[in-house]
Amino acid sequence: MAPISDLCDQARTYLDRRQVEAIYRAYLLGAEAHRGQQRATGDPYITHPVEVARVLVGMRLDTESVIAGMLHDVMEDTSIGKERIARDFGKDVAHLVDGVTKLSQIEAASRDVVQAENYRKMLLAMTDDVRVMLVKLADRLHNMRTIDALPTDRRRRIARETLEIYAPIAIRLGLNHVKEELEDLGFRALYPNRYRVIQGELRRTRGNRKRAVKNVQTAIRRRLRQEGLAARVLGREKHIYSVYRKMRAKRLPLEQVLDVYGIRILVDSVDMCYRVLGSVHNLYKPRPGRFKDYIAIPKANGYQSLHTVLFGPRGLPIEVQIRSSEMHEIAESGIAAHVLYKDGNARNSVAHRRARTWMQEILEMQKTAGDPVEFIEHVKVDLFPDTVFVFTPAGEILELARGATPVDFAYAVHTDIGNTCEAARIDGRPASLRTPLATGQTVEIVTSRRARPDPTWINFVVTGKARANIRGYLKKLHRDEAIDLGRRLLDQALRREDLSLRKLPKGRRWDILEEFRLDNRDELFADIGLGKRAAGLVAKRLAVSARDPEATAKDANRANGRDMDEVPIFIAGTEGMVVNLGKCCRPIPGDRIVGYLSSGRGLVVHTGSCGNLPDLDSKHEGIDVDWAPEVERQFPVDIRVEAENRKGILATIASAISGLDVNIDAVGIVDRDGVNSQMAFTIEVSGRTHLAQVFRRLRAVPLVRRITRPA
Numbered sequence: 001m002a003p004i005s006d007l008c009d010q011a012r013t014y015l016d017r018r019q020v021e022a023i024y025r026a027y028l029l030g031a032e033a034h035r036g037q038q039r040a041t042g043d044p045y046i047t048h049p050v051e052v053a054r055v056l057v058g059m060r061l062d063t064e065s066v067i068a069g070m071l072h073d074v075m076e077d078t079s080i081g082k083e084r085i086a087r088d089f090g091k092d093v094a095h096l097v098d099g100v101t102k103l104s105q106i107e108a109a110s111r112d113v114v115q116a117e118n119y120r121k122m123l124l125a126m127t128d129d130v131r132v133m134l135v136k137l138a139d140r141l142h143n144m145r146t147i148d149a150l151p152t153d154r155r156r157r158i159a160r161e162t163l164e165i166y167a168p169i170a171i172r173l174g175l176n177h178v179k180e181e182l183e184d185l186g187f188r189a190l191y192p193n194r195y196r197v198i199q200g201e202l203r204r205t206r207g208n209r210k211r212a213v214k215n216v217q218t219a220i221r222r223r224l225r226q227e228g229l230a231a232r233v234l235g236r237e238k239h240i241y242s243v244y245r246k247m248r249a250k251r252l253p254l255e256q257v258l259d260v261y262g263i264r265i266l267v268d269s270v271d272m273c274y275r276v277l278g279s280v281h282n283l284y285k286p287r288p289g290r291f292k293d294y295i296a297i298p299k300a301n302g303y304q305s306l307h308t309v310l311f312g313p314r315g316l317p318i319e320v321q322i323r324s325s326e327m328h329e330i331a332e333s334g335i336a337a338h339v340l341y342k343d344g345n346a347r348n349s350v351a352h353r354r355a356r357t358w359m360q361e362i363l364e365m366q367k368t369a370g371d372p373v374e375f376i377e378h379v380k381v382d383l384f385p386d387t388v389f390v391f392t393p394a395g396e397i398l399e400l401a402r403g404a405t406p407v408d409f410a411y412a413v414h415t416d417i418g419n420t421c422e423a424a425r426i427d428g429r430p431a432s433l434r435t436p437l438a439t440g441q442t443v444e445i446v447t448s449r450r451a452r453p454d455p456t457w458i459n460f461v462v463t464g465k466a467r468a469n470i471r472g473y474l475k476k477l478h479r480d481e482a483i484d485l486g487r488r489l490l491d492q493a494l495r496r497e498d499l500s501l502r503k504l505p506k507g508r509r510w511d512i513l514e515e516f517r518l519d520n521r522d523e524l525f526a527d528i529g530l531g532k533r534a535a536g537l538v539a540k541r542l543a544v545s546a547r548d549p550e551a552t553a554k555d556a557n558r559a560n561g562r563d564m565d566e567v568p569i570f571i572a573g574t575e576g577m578v579v580n581l582g583k584c585c586r587p588i589p590g591d592r593i594v595g596y597l598s599s600g601r602g603l604v605v606h607t608g609s610c611g612n613l614p615d616l617d618s619k620h621e622g623i624d625v626d627w628a629p630e631v632e633r634q635f636p637v638d639i640r641v642e643a644e645n646r647k648g649i650l651a652t653i654a655s656a657i658s659g660l661d662v663n664i665d666a667v668g669i670v671d672r673d674g675v676n677s678q679m680a681f682t683i684e685v686s687g688r689t690h691l692a693q694v695f696r697r698l699r700a701v702p703l704v705r706r707i708t709r710p711a
């Protein structure tokens with residue numbers, strides 16, 4: 001009984017006797033329930049929940065979480081149900097165990113994690129109590145520690161899932177030590193050889209490194225002592241996966257990554273952080289542009305520190321983190337350490353309050369059933385000053401707004417460079433045009449005479465000049481598209497008059513231009529394309545002046561058996577800005593569609609059954625439309641799913657959808673009562689056939705009652 005008594009001893013350091021007893025009772029129940037079961041390692045099964053509980057005690061979590069950790073597998077693997085847990089340990093614990101069980105079921109169901117992002121959204125969306133995720137992470141941590149016992153294919157799958165799903169969740173919850181261990185274990189299981197090489201190299205050079213770091217540490221210590229600043233100066237070991245990631249991200253050879261030394265300085269107060277910073281900057285020259293003040297503006301997960309990089313002895317870069325002990329605790333165990341341990345003599349620290357607010361925000365956002373991951377992205381506060389300074393290849397320095405990309409850079413150099421920029425190189429390496437630039441980088445723009453501004457640039461440029469130029473170009477593009485659409489619409493309308501643009505005589509027949517006070521045909525087409533002028537009326541007007549000479553053409557067409565009235569405008573969904581698919585009904589290929597011209601917006605397409613169709617009158621001209629024979633893009637469509645209201649049902653369905661390799665744009669619960677849960681999804685499909693497949697798949701999901709597409 002050594003392990004469990006250790007665990008109880010450890011719990012006793014922060015929980016009271018009654019609480020520790022409850023943990024022990026949970027152990028007895030778990031041991032009884034799992035009796036006779038074995039882990040792949042050959043150990044009795046109960047060793048696993050005990051280790052999971054130990055991880056949670058290590059995070060100093062509350063009793064409920066620790067008990068839930070101890071019992072997390074009983075609902076799935078034994079005859080003990082939720083009611084029994086609720087009776088013995090309270091509703092809270094039962095709720096947590098139930099939540100963890102649901103997460104595990106999702107995990108088993110979506111074996112093929114192709115859409116890590118969807119999957120992550122889903123896991124967070126179904127966690128209504130953040131403690132469920134903490135227990136789940138502890139479970140995953142212990143499973144990773146014992147992963148060697150599993151066969152290769154399962155090992156690889158679980159390792160990949162750990163790196164793609166669970167490590168990112170851990171860092172979002174501020175659990176740095178959990179994240180690092182998950183990453184190292186995941187990396188070792190997925191790439192054993194690469195792991196061994198880096199580990200070997202780390203060991204081999206540890207001696208040298210230790211000596212160099214020691215020297216720097218000693219120098220810093222001496223300086224701080226001279227200035228009367230109390231601080232603890234520690235060397236910092238790199239974790240293996242971070243070395244690997246740095247090699248890949250910066251394309252550096254192993255030695256260069258290992259050459260960066262890490263030092264951490266712990267002090268007593270915020271004030272002291274800045275004083276120590278001043279002192280070390282005095283001792284070693286700081287590298288420009290590498291100072292970050294996460295104290296003034298903490299990261300979204302509550303992390304605070306000062307970061308700086310120094311030129312150490314022999315020019316070796318030294319990464320320094322300066323923080324108070326309290327910040328250190330948050331950095332290592334995040335939300336866990338401060339929020340969840342509710343002891344009587346409330347620790348009313350700033351960090352505590354911030355962490356609490358943070359968790360409330362998480363819970364709030366989950367209530368609105370939006371998109372948790374995105375939400376967290378949004379609360380990330382800007383941490384840096386407002387400008388970046390970058391070099392042109394000629395060595396000129398440009399000042400740009402923070403977040404500026406190579407496109408901003410190109411427009412800053414010259415409008416023509418912006419309008420023809422095709423690719424970029426940052427510090428000599430090819431980079432995406434949307435890469436945010438950092439101070440000190442050298443940026444080179446590759447232009448091409450054929451290159452044109454891309455409308456999507458508007459989404460990521462940050463400087464006024466780039467924005468104005470791209471807007472100007474889009475306006476022109478919009479006009480070109482409007483002209484093209486107007487030409488097609490007028491041609492179609494002319495066919496109703498047994499005419500066509502081609503058959504229309506040149507020259508004087510276009511005297512209507514003068515009548516409409518327009519300079520040229522393109523202006524007329526643009527007006528029609530934008531819905532400012534009805535194509536039908538223009539066609540009639542043109543036909544009047546063309547009537548007589550065209551009588552024979554009409555007969556010819558009739559003789560050919562072609563009914564010219566029936567040529568619709570084909571929609572491929574790629575027409576750009578002058579063709580709009582109604583957001584109310586979201587038409588997809590295969591739907592019967594109708595179009596009408598809306599003044600200024602161009603052609604708007606709805607499904608035939610859409611309730612939002614306007615009355616067709618002089619303001620809204622109806623247009624005959626149909627889908628183009630080959631439509632290649634994906635279209636968003638709304639679906640409603642009605643299912644039995646069970647915890648985790650949202651995730652089960654999202655997982656079934658993801659399984660079809662269908663993108664989910666939005667997820668939400670529309671209505672929920674004790675019995676039913678109505679969920680709304682916006683998914684992307686290629687058309688009705690594809691949608692039918694999705695419906696078929698969803699109908700096969702147990703608990704699903706009804707699937708509809710709102711009209």
Ligand code: MN
Binds near residue numbers: 048
């Ligand atoms: Mn488990």
